[in-house]
Amino acid sequence: MSDFFSMGGYALFLWPAYAVTLLAIVVNVYTARRDLQSARMEARRRLSAGSPGDPGRGQS
Amino acid sequence: MSAPGMVRAAAWVVQRDLRLATRRPAQVLQPLAFFAVVTLLFPLGYTPELAKLRAIAPGVLWVAALLASMLALESLFREDAEDGTLEQFVVSGQPLTILLLAKTATHWLLTGLPLTLMAPLVGGALGVPFAALGGILSALVLGTISLSLIGAVGAGLTLASRRGGVLLSLLTLPLAVPVLIFGARATELAIAGDSLTGPLYLLGAVAVLGITLAPLAAAAAVRIGLE
């Protein structure tokens, strides 16, 4: 197991490289989803503000 | 529209911009003074030793030329957009591409060409040998043409934006990097007394590509910026 993590002596370079890539993958999914959420919320707010007949609709 | 009409219109644009420049000499002289001051700071701030200065002369000359030519870009289209001249260009029936190419040519006549002509003076202060001047001048001529063309695209793109200055450099500098690299390499070779045809060909390639494509992109950008 420690053999695996030492990566033949390249651990100091290899694991940071993988970590940076993983970070980019996670961050991009996270920001994209948060972006879509906030765009949806905003659209819903506009809808409910524009039509007082059904307040709070779509706030599921 | 006819081809002679187009040429006449382009010539008119060049004349007009030159005439405007004579009325505002400070605006023309500022980039040139900047170029001289920046390069002359190095003997004062780094070392007066000519051998050491000669080693950094290529980089200093080209970075200073790049920044100086960028200084003059801000005003390239903005004033004409504000007073409606560019609108007139668009409705004139002449191709906007050609008119903007004429404006860019004038920009080069007023910054690129004088910068090139100042190179012997400034180069001398940096310990550049006399024999290298021919090569450096030809590299600067080709390089500053490209810088003006690339800058015209950037100036057109930032027309629509609220703040021009910093953004203009962000857009223009990466595109200007090849000019900087090949120009500095040509200057290095010229100072060392070697053949500089390789980088000169590359500078020529960039300039030709710029003359072909940059006015088209600038025209598209100006149209968007004017709306």
Add this chain to the structure above:
Amino acid sequence: MDWTWFHKFGSPPHVYRLAGVLTPWFAWPAALLILGALYGGLVLAPPDYQQGDGFRIIYVHAPSAWLAVMIYAVMATAAGVGLIWRMKVAHAVAASCAGVGAWFTVVSLLTGMLWGKPMWGTYWVWDPRLTAQLILLFLYLGFMGLRASIDDLSRADRASAVLALVGVVNLPIIRYSVEWWNSIHQAPSVMKMDRPSMPFDMLAPLLAMLLGFTLYFGAVLLIRLRAEILRRERNASWIREELT
């Protein structure tokens, strides 16, 4: 020829719905491929005869470098389509690309540095390939900066599209720099004319990673695109049906 399919892609509600349906079809295969390739690359693949285990950085470096360039190509194509056919959805695609592209350009530069230090002996050389990749990052930043500085959306779309198209000249320089100049960067191992210069157990994880990253980008793009369309179409009536 029937062009209705093309016009359908110009219709925001259609694209919004389609993107929503397609997202999981990109996301799950991407996740499976990347996880599988991670196992294949870190555990199953044998060490290289020269670089030992250090060569395994290729499994994150090559896919992110590929994404950096591929996303720019997608962005410029979308920008061109938007400019020529005045298609709002295409501009939305281009706008959704830039951030992801910039991220993976940074990742490709960082992983390349981490690979270069032990193997070449330096984090960075001013080599054509490396310099061109750095310029790519500046182009992404310029694209985003230009968009951010123009208030009017339609003008921001078209101005940034012109910039994206101008920047396309950088792509062939990145692709062919290692062949044109004596670059220290290796020539392509996979994307070359004849067969790849790798045995199967090293190659398979790499191909899986490349495909996985591509699908991953597709999923992220679809999510971003939906957000972008929602914000652009804030006053359209179809949004009501869609969200209630």
Add this chain to the structure above:
Amino acid sequence: MTPRQRRLTLVVGILVGVSAAVALAVRAMNENVMFFFDPTQVAAGEAPIDKRFRLGGMVRPGTVVREPGALEMSFVVTDFQKDVPVKYSGIVPDLFRENQGVVAHGRLGADGTFVADEILAKHDENYMPPEVARAIKEKHGGVMPVNPDVRSVPRT
């Protein structure tokens, strides 16, 4: 000019401009823009004396000599036609070994010795497990061929 003619002029203009630029770039490629020389060029006297350039080639086996207890070392860079002796003081990268591609930055002395101030190891696009590499070497009499065929050798 009609719009049609105008479009045609535009397309022809772009084609002419782009091909001229490409032609110039191709001419430039034939020149040594990047200051890169191989041992054959150095032996032919094409490389400048006492000017910084990049020397590329392979480390000739059996020529690496290290000063005990110091960072000084010397070796021979070869392109299998000509050799250039190289002197270097410093730490070499992991991949620096015999029969391995190397790029040395430095100056050529008047005595024909290249004094390097930076050594970078260059590897090619071929990847393979060590046992396959050993098998290929055996097949080629102990030398790794320039472009080893990875697949023709059975895995052991």
